[in-house]
Amino acid sequence: MSNQxxxxxxxxxxxxxxxxxxxxxxFLASCNSNKKSxxxxxxxxxxxxxxxxxxxxxxxxxxxxxxxPGVEVVAGSDVYGIKRERFLKRLNDYYGSQQKTVxxxxxxxxxxxxxxxxxxxxxxxxxxxxxxxIAIDACKAKKHIYLEKxxxxxxxxxxxxxxxxxxxxxxxxxGSQQRSDxxxxxxxxxxxEGKIGKVEKVNAYVGPGPHPYDLPEEPVPADLNWKMWLxxxxxxxxxxxxxxxxxxxxxxxxxxxxxxxxxxxxxGGYTTDWGAHNFDIAQWGIGxxxxxxxxxxxxxxxxxxxxxxxxxxxxxxTNEPFDEEKTLGIKFWGDKGWIEVSRQFYHASDESLMxxxxxxxxxxxxxxxxxxxxxxxxVKSNIDPIxxxxxxxxxxxxxxxxxxxxxxxxxVKWDPQTQTFVDDPEATxxxxxxxxxxxxx
Numbered sequence: 001m002s003n004q005x006x007x008x009x010x011x012x013x014x015x016x017x018x019x020x021x022x023x024x025x026x027f028l029a030s031c032n033s034n035k036k037s038x039x040x041x042x043x044x045x046x047x048x049x050x051x052x053x054x055x056x057x058x059x060x061x062x063x064x065x066x067x068x069p070g071v072e073v074v075a076g077s078d079v080y081g082i083k084r085e086r087f088l089k090r091l092n093d094y095y096g097s098q099q100k101t102v103x104x105x106x107x108x109x110x111x112x113x114x115x116x117x118x119x120x121x122x123x124x125x126x127x128x129x130x131x132x133x134i135a136i137d138a139c140k141a142k143k144h145i146y147l148e149k150x151x152x153x154x155x156x157x158x159x160x161x162x163x164x165x166x167x168x169x170x171x172x173x174x175g176s177q178q179r180s181d182x183x184x185x186x187x188x189x190x191x192x193e194g195k196i197g198k199v200e201k202v203n204a205y206v207g208p209g210p211h212p213y214d215l216p217e218e219p220v221p222a223d224l225n226w227k228m229w230l231x232x233x234x235x236x237x238x239x240x241x242x243x244x245x246x247x248x249x250x251x252x253x254x255x256x257x258x259x260x261x262x263x264x265x266x267x268g269g270y271t272t273d274w275g276a277h278n279f280d281i282a283q284w285g286i287g288x289x290x291x292x293x294x295x296x297x298x299x300x301x302x303x304x305x306x307x308x309x310x311x312x313x314x315x316x317x318t319n320e321p322f323d324e325e326k327t328l329g330i331k332f333w334g335d336k337g338w339i340e341v342s343r344q345f346y347h348a349s350d351e352s353l354m355x356x357x358x359x360x361x362x363x364x365x366x367x368x369x370x371x372x373x374x375x376x377x378x379v380k381s382n383i384d385p386i387x388x389x390x391x392x393x394x395x396x397x398x399x400x401x402x403x404x405x406x407x408x409x410x411x412v413k414w415d416p417q418t419q420t421f422v423d424d425p426e427a428t429x430x431x432x433x434x435x436x437x438x439x440x441x
Contacts (some may be wrong), residue, residue: 046072053125080229094285208270293309
């Protein structure tokens with residue numbers, strides 16, 4: 001089935017999902033109660049999930065997936081002991097409140113979770129440097145995958161993950177939730193239907209790239225396996241800003257987002273963290289899904305003010321604010337009008353470009369249910385979700401290309417079809433990275 005057909009099917013059902021989300025909990029108590037051993041596969045219509053990465057995002061996703069009828073979460077894995085305890089307590093309390101008997105296990109090593117035959121799909125919400133390794137292992141274990149964005153840490157990792165997904169015939173959905181937002185969908189629809197005329201420029205503001213890791217070294221918590229947290233990374237010392245502390249008694253959850261994402265060598269900065277959202281919508285709108293830019297120019301080069309992506313259809317996308325508040329969002333400029341869209345608002349040059357009035361969904365944006373429901377529907381129907389692996393890869397590639405140009409402090413030229421740099425051996429070295437002993441892609 002084509003990705004276009006899959007997207008149309010989802011857009012049609014998403015409107016129902018937004019309205020229906022308020023009544024989903026009414027059906028939870030009527031779900032069948034099932035308890036299974038770790039190696040017993042039961043074909044009973046229940047989709048059983050395992051969670052890998054039980055930090056702030058993983059716990060948020062847990063709350064979202066639990067509201068979907070026919071889903072049971074039966075296992076979790078994290079290298080931080082207290083986060084495993086929190087996960088187990090959350091699930092035991094939840095299933096107890098629903099008067100359901102579901103056996104839940106937790107593991108330090110994600111490979112123990114993948115070894116279970118009863119798990120249909122995994123939700124991966126680890127730091128970015130683990131994404132490709134865990135997801136490829138999940139493919140080999142024949143598990144379907146919901147993978148947080150950005151898809152992978154390097155371009156080479158993304159190429160290998162695409163192969164693994166297709167060779168193992170599993171479903172992979174990417175956590176790019178803006179694709180399931182009616183406002184973003186409407187903006188893209190207006191752009192692709194030519195309602196703002198010919199588009200030549202897009203502001204896709206995401207913020208700065210990564211900065212050098214300069215946090216002081218701190219003692220590693222006794223129940224945190226720091227070596228396993230690092231995994232494929234070369235050694236970095238521990239600082240609690242990388243793995244926010246929590247407590248269970250009294251209960252205190254993360255008070256800030258883990259800052260590995262902003263530090264060079266540990267993450268890709270806002271270029272990848274928010275680029276995976278806003279560059280994604282920009283490429284979707286201009287028809288560059290599964291493709292990418294042909295030239296990338298860093299800010300500061302020869303008078304270039306903002307990180308700039310040039311596409312072979314003539315469109316230029318810049319990491320440039322479009323309002324005084326520096327909203328993280330997208331502005332499409334056409335010769336007949338413009339559209340601004342973000343998580344906070346939708347503005348347009350003409351009333352005819354505005355979306356129909358719709359009920360606004362509550363709760364944390366990153367874990368809104370329609371995107372998660374789409375993944376479960378895809379698993380059950382064996383069709384690609386709204387953001388399949390190839391789109392996640394092309395978006396992530398664009399983000400990484402931006403950081404490579406920033407690192408080299410000069411333009412780079414890219415061939416989206418062959419996924420190679422054009423006559424640039426120096427840039428080619430950045431397609432992959434050096435891993436710690438025992439890891440390779």
